[in-house]
Amino acid sequence: MMRILSFVLCLLLSVAAFANGLPTKDKSHPISAEDAVSFIRSHQIDPDSCYIDLYKNIASLVGTRYRYSGRNADSGLDCSGFAKIIYNKVFKIQLNASSASIFTQTQALSKEELEIGDLVFFKIRKNRISHVGIYLGNNKFAHTAVKGGVRIDSLNTPYYKRTFYKGGRVSETSQ
Secondary structure (H helix, E strand, C coil): CHHHHHHHHHHHHHHHHHHCCCCCCCCCCCCCHHHHHHHHHCCCCCCCHHHHHHHHHHHHHCCCCECCCCEECCCEECHHHHHHHHHHHHHCCCCCCCHHHHHCCEEEECHHHCCCCCEEEEEEECCEEEEEEEEEECCEEEEEECCCEEEEEECCCHHHHHHEEEEEEECHHHC
């Protein structure tokens, strides 16, 4: 019974977040800090006040369509394009062009070492790094998927659990 109530509450929070304009790509109505926090909470993530800008930028892109080699929100994004935009806007860090080349900019981490804002890498195609996302806490990450575009998923989902390779933290010396 508690699981059902938790699910219904989560569903209502998600609907409320989207009813409040999330996600929005309308730059004239930016996402407020309160809406971004509500959005993050709706994904069972405890928000950290140090990362409000990260949450706002990710929430503003949720729902952006997937496009192979996509580098801007208007025409669509792929996973590395999404990571590049977020890291540039939030952390003022320039990332490389592909998920595999972005990995070379990081210090490798285990899943247990991940912190909010770290990158997560997956070996999906031919046992090579072919996907990247941004860790949000509570085993959740934001990324761009072929189905659904920019979205938040769990590292515990069987597919992502099976294909997870390593986390990565961009250090100032690797830029």
